[in-house]
Amino acid sequence: MADVAQLAGVSSQTVSRVSNGDAAVVESTRAKVLDAMKQLGYRPNSAARALKRGEFRAIGVITMGLSSTGNVRTLEAIAGSASRAGYAVTLIPLDAPTQDNVKGAFTRLDELAVDAVVLIMEVHLLDTAALTLPPHVKVVVVDSDATGRFPVVDTDQRQGARTAVRHLLDLGHATVWHVAGPEESFAAGRRAEAWEAALREEGRQVPPLLRGDWTAESGYEAGLRIAAEADCRAVFVANDQMALGVLRALHEQGRRVPDDVSVVGFDDIAEASSFIPPLTTVRQDFARVGEWCVDAVLRELRGETVTGVRLVPTVLVERASTGAPRRG
Known part of the structure; x- marks a missing residue:
């Protein structure tokens, strides 16, 4: 900074004011300082500036791994929305969803200096009283039942599942089977609850629930059961990857889709339109989830009180994997 001041013919204080974007600096002086910075290759110390301002322009994200499509696309949406708002993202993926791991992640993010934290949680962890988080950190949660403790942003899982079931019933199917996600997942639980509720409201038989782990392999195993x-005649699968496995199992067992069995997925992954047949599925608006998460974070940082749950609507995308039941 002293070298820049000497080259520009100004005081170090003036260089500091230019570095911090002080609007009171005369434009001709600012131009001389910026030119000197360029000549000397000077870059302001962002960490020092952050400490002085009391903000780091960074958002931490803690996620339960990067193996699921939902987590990856949600993270991508948060990162993009944060970048547009002028914030960087620091990611801490967890191998196992334990209280100690979550506390450790917060400690690590505190060391890395972030202004707020977004948690992408799929497990029943935040609703346990034993989990205590740093009181000074602003927190927003994705996909959890942390209502009352933290603001929550989520896809409207129940609405999406009801739309899928309603679509199949409207096609004329007597009932709808379901391949659910893992028990520890909030999203899977909400989709399964909505599937059963929609059938009961219509007075339809509720078939036994089949469960997978979000992978195509687990969908294949469930598909073999369905094929038998x-x-x-109709199945709602809790995500598109498992639906892919179901389609393979039905094909191998000679059950045609949609002539013999109609299949609906959930997520609308990029490959869904290229499945054979192209998959009817419930589209999640991950971009909107990311925007709403960052919006909640920024509102908290401005001192606003942010509470409750914001649900992002879903849309059914109809393709060739569903149709009216074949008669006879």
Whole structure:
């Protein structure tokens, strides 16, 4: 800074004011200082400036791994929205969803200096009283039941599942089978609850629930069970990856889609339109989830009180994997 001041013919204080964007600096002086910075290759110390301002322009994200499509696309949306708002993102992925791991992640983010934290949680962890988080950190949660403790942003899982079931019933199917995600997932739980509720409201038989782990392999195993059920004519699968496995199993067992069995997925991954047949699915608006998360963070940082749950609507995307039940 002293070298810049000497070259520009100004005081070090003036260089500091230019570095901090002080609007009171005369434009001709600012131009001389910026030119001197350029000549000397000077870059302001962002960490020192952050400490002085009391903000770091960084958002931490803690996520339960990067293996699921939902987590990756949500993270991508948060990062993009944060960048547009002038914030960097620091990611801490967790191998196991334990209280100690979450506390450790907060400690690490505190060391890395972030202004707020977004948690992408799929497990029943934040609703346990034993988990205490740093009181000074602003927190927003994705996909959790942390209502009352932290603001929550989520896809409207129940609305999406109801739309899928309603679509199949409207096509004329007597009932709808379901391949659910893992028990520890909030999203899977909400989709399964909505599937059962929609059937009961219509007075339809509720088939036994089949469960997978979000992978195509687990969907394939469930698909073999479905293929063996002659009365199964429609199935709602909790994500597109498992739906891919279901489609493969039905094909191998000679059950045609949609002539013999209609299949609906959830997520609308990029490859869904290239499945054979192209998959009818519930589209999640991950971009909107990311925007709303960052919006909640920025509002908290401005001192606003942010509470409750914001649900992002879903849309059914109809393709060739569903149709009216074949008669006879």
